[in-house]
Amino acid sequence: MLAYLLIMCVAFYLVSATLIRLVGEYLFSQKADDELAAARAMAAAAESPLAGRDAEALWSLARDGAGQTGRVLVTDLYGTVQADSLSLLNGARLSRRETAAALNGQGETYGCYFVGEGGSSVSARAEADSMVCVYAVPVGGETPAGALVYITTSQTAYRSLMRIQTQMLTWLALVTAAVMLISLFVSRFFTRPIAELNEGIVEMTRGDFSNRVRVRGKNEFAQLAVAFNMMCDRIESLDKARSQFVSNASHELKTPLSTMKILIETLMYQDPMDPGMTREFLTDINKEIDRLNSIIGDLLTLVGIDSGEKPVDMKPLSVADLLNDNMRRLQPLARERGIEMTLSVREQVMVNGSASRLTQVFYNLMDNAIKYTGRGGSVRVELNRREKKAIIRVIDTGIGIPKEDQPHVFDRFYRVDKARSRETGGTGLGLSIVKQIVLMHGGHIEVASEENKGSTFTVELPESPRENA
Numbered sequence: 485m486l487a488y489l490l491i492m493c494v495a496f497y498l499v500s501a502t503l504i505r506l507v508g509e510y511l512f513s514q515k516a517d518d519e520l521a522a523a524r525a526m527a528a529a530a531e532s533p534l535a536g537r538d539a540e541a542l543w544s545l546a547r548d549g550a551g552q553t554g555r556v557l558v559t560d561l562y563g564t565v566q567a568d569s570l571s572l573l574n575g576a577r578l579s580r581r582e583t584a585a586a587l588n589g590q591g592e593t594y595g596c597y598f599v600g601e602g603g604s605s606v607s608a609r610a611e612a613d614s615m616v617c618v619y620a621v622p623v624g625g626e627t628p629a630g631a632l633v634y635i636t637t638s639q640t641a642y643r644s645l646m647r648i649q650t651q652m653l654t655w656l657a658l659v660t661a662a663v664m665l666i667s668l669f670v671s672r673f674f675t676r677p678i679a680e681l682n683e684g685i686v687e688m689t690r691g692d693f694s695n696r697v698r699v700r701g702k703n704e705f706a707q708l709a710v711a712f713n714m715m716c717d718r719i720e721s722l723d724k725a726r727s728q729f730v731s732n733a734s735h736e737l738k739t740p741l742s743t744m745k746i747l748i749e750t751l752m753y754q755d756p757m758d759p760g761m762t763r764e765f766l767t768d769i770n771k772e773i774d775r776l777n778s779i780i781g782d783l784l785t786l787v788g789i790d791s792g793e794k795p796v797d798m799k800p801l802s803v804a805d806l807l808n809d810n811m812r813r814l815q816p817l818a819r820e821r822g823i824e825m826t827l828s829v830r831e832q833v834m835v836n837g838s839a840s841r842l843t844q845v846f847y848n849l850m851d852n853a854i855k856y857t858g859r860g861g862s863v864r865v866e867l868n869r870r871e872k873k874a875i876i877r878v879i880d881t882g883i884g885i886p887k888e889d890q891p892h893v894f895d896r897f898y899r900v901d902k903a904r905s906r907e908t909g910g911t912g913l914g915l916s917i918v919k920q921i922v923l924m925h926g927g928h929i930e931v932a933s934e935e936n937k938g939s940t941f942t943v944e945l946p947e948s949p950r951e952n953a
């Protein structure tokens with residue numbers, strides 16, 4: 485703002501200075517033309533009295549020509565004053581430049597200057613604050629016989645110039661003040677949203693993510709405010725998810741620990757138990773340790789995926805082979821539970837991925853399908869290829885997932901039926917790991933399910949580009 489103001493003031497000052505100069509020149513040239521004509525007329529009239537050395541006639545000519553405020557001097561060829569309207573320099577020699585030029589036959593000369601405080605010695609009549617002009621005109625045509633010096637003083641020209649200058653300065657001050665006010669207002673208008681945004685950011689760095697900035701209008705600042713608010717929403721939800729995750733994780737870890745503590749205390753403080761009972765307690769403790777181990781393992785997996793590092797073993801893989809391997813590993817479990825498990829590969833597809841990570845995906849999905857399907861049910865795994873994508877479906881005829889739970893099954897630690905899932909050993913981390921891995925591979929996962937009819941998990945993975953080439 486200050487920079488603009490400075491530029492404006494300098495520009496205005498330059499314009500007004502130029503204007504004052506132009507007006508001054510105009511006033512001066514008007515005056516000079518008139519006065520030079522008068523000087524010429526006087527020089528013509530002085531020609532014969534000067535030639536005839538008629539001092540009386542010269543003096544009266546000088547006096548009449550000088551009028552109230554001027555002065556007229558007539559010199560001979562040597563610059564000696566023959567007549568002075570003020571009768572001060574009679575007989576003295578003028579050595580002024582103007583006179584010399586007129587006497588040497590170089591023609592008329594004139595010059596004007598301003599007289600400040602104190603007046604001027606040249607005119608002896610000039611008051612302070614006036615303009616003095618000196619005209620020197622040769623007397624006597626081709627070969628001059630002398631010179632006539634006409635000195636005028638005028639306050640009007642000077643005063644009008646001064647008046648213009650004062651007016652200009654007043655305008656300059658007024659315009660500056662107006663510009664200052666306007667730019668103050670405009671900069672307020674522009675900086676207020678920035679100040680608000682800044683406040684929001686400061687609040688956020690203090691850890692308060694609930695703050696939102698006001699959105700006004702539709703300009704760039706409004707867009708910035710909208711983007712900032714969106715970012716706040718996202719951070720707030722991430723912050724909530726994080727604390728939720730920490731509390732869930734602590735709770736999940738605490739449960740087996742509490743169980744173990746009770747079991748161990750019973751073993752410690754009870755009178756000698758029979759060996760069968762002791763073994764049963766120890767078996768339970770061992771189970772809880774396994775559970776702790778699997779939770780911590782899952783958490784470490786999630787941390788690994790969250791860190792965003794691409795797994796080192798990314799390479800083109802046959803999806804059918806991966807599905808087959810997992811099928812073989814889970815077949816015994818399915819058989820034990822009386823579930824029929826089948827794999828149908830409609831088309832071979834290669835994907836670029838990590839074998840270990842994708843194994844986790846398929847293993848978890850098939851494991852869930854078996855876990856949440858009752859005896860006599862079936863689990864069918866399909867592989868298709870569509871629009872350069874591998875489409876993997878894991879379809880079961882199990883208990884299904886209620887509509888309201890479906891959006892949450894991929895959340896960390898989310899279990900539909902808490903009690904039963906814990907019995908089956910689940911932590912609720914399986915599907916969140918699955919989702920993270922699928923996203924990491926540039927894929928997509930969704931669930932369709934109907935309670936008591938079964939669930940279908942569909943995974944889409946982009947086909948490996950090498951396969952296309």
Ligand SMILES: Nc1ncnc2c1ncn2[C@@H]1O[C@H](COP(=O)(O)OP(=O)(O)OP(=O)(O)O)[C@@H](O)[C@H]1O
Nearest residue numbers: 852853856884893899900905910911912913914915
């Ligand atoms: N095929 C399925 N049929 C019915 N419910 C399912 C199915 N797959 C998952 N669910 C529900 O979604 C929840 C989350 O599944 P997820 O695999 O994340 O956890 P989990 O199986 O309980 O434990 P984990 O897989 O970590 O051992 C499960 O607890 C279960 O309620």
Ligand SMILES: [Mg+2]
Nearest residue numbers: 848852914915
């Ligand atoms: Mg699971």
